[in-house]
Amino acid sequence: MASSITIKNLHAGYGAVRVLEDVSLDVRSGETVVLLGTNGNGKSTLMKCIMGILRPRQGSIVLEIDGETHELVGKRTEEIVDLGVALVPEGRRLFPKLTVEENLMLGAFRKTARQQMKKNYDFCCEIFPRLAERRTQLAGSLSGGEQQMLALGRALMLAPKILLVDEPSVGLSPLLVSRTIDTIKELHNRYQLTVLMSEQNFTQAIRIADRGYVIVHGKIAFEGKSAAEMNDNDLIRRFYLGI
Numbered sequence: 145m146a147s148s149i150t151i152k153n154l155h156a157g158y159g160a161v162r163v164l165e166d167v168s169l170d171v172r173s174g175e176t177v178v179l180l181g182t183n184g185n186g187k188s189t190l191m192k193c194i195m196g197i198l199r200p201r202q203g204s205i206v207l208e209i210d211g212e213t214h215e216l217v218g219k220r221t222e223e224i225v226d227l228g229v230a231l232v233p234e235g236r237r238l239f240p241k242l243t244v245e246e247n248l249m250l251g252a253f254r255k256t257a258r259q260q261m262k263k264n265y266d267f268c269c270e271i272f273p274r275l276a277e278r279r280t281q282l283a284g285s286l287s288g289g290e291q292q293m294l295a296l297g298r299a300l301m302l303a304p305k306i307l308l309v310d311e312p313s314v315g316l317s318p319l320l321v322s323r324t325i326d327t328i329k330e331l332h333n334r335y336q337l338t339v340l341m342s343e344q345n346f347t348q349a350i351r352i353a354d355r356g357y358v359i360v361h362g363k364i365a366f367e368g369k370s371a372a373e374m375n376d377n378d379l380i381r382r383f384y385l386g387i
């Protein structure tokens with residue numbers, strides 16, 4: 145079934161600080177869309193608005209899933225998760241004193257996810273064999289790359305239709321960044337997910353993105369309707385590719 149997100153005229157911030165101003169974007173069913181921007185430009189704030197962690201001051205976030213539409217502004221985070229939206233947050237946000245297996249199982253609390261728990265757990269072990277090897281190890285003792293695997297696996301255990309990935313490259317070596325991006329692509333293909341990924345590593349993100357947006361100072365500065373169009377944009381060449 146179709147699963148998409150449409151954001152229109154979104155304004156958000158923290159107290160007197162404005163972060164997002166009149167942001168509009170959409171992620172159509174089955175797409176991988178990248179939100180490109182350097183630190184402090186509002187990428188994580190947008191993810192928090194989608195997940196109900198931060199309530200926007202103005203605008204709408206409409207989710208279409210399984211043939212039904214839902215206005216997400218005003219919904220609690222648990223309601224949004226229960227609709228089938230999963231977030232891999234910046235910095236992973238694992239439970240460091242719980243084991244790998246316990247962290248994964250906590251991702252399957254959604255009713256629909258519990259029905260697919262064994263299937264999803266087996267897939268996590270297949271795609272992340274290192275997690276299977278370390279299933280009894282405390283999450284806090286894993287390397288940065290292993291923690292990113294675990295964060296992605298925990299989101300997968302939710303059996304999502306829409307996957308939000310916030311800054312997956314943070315704190316990882318170039319090789320691990322490449323592997324993480326490849327894994328997101330594999331998850332997208334295997335589960336027919338709709339993916340919105342915020343990232344500042346343009347070269348890696350564009351490898352798997354169908355299209356994308358550039359956010360600058362909380363505003364959408366450019367919309368690329370294809371990966372090729374993103375590559376040919378002067379703004380991206382100047383700020384992200386050093387050309």
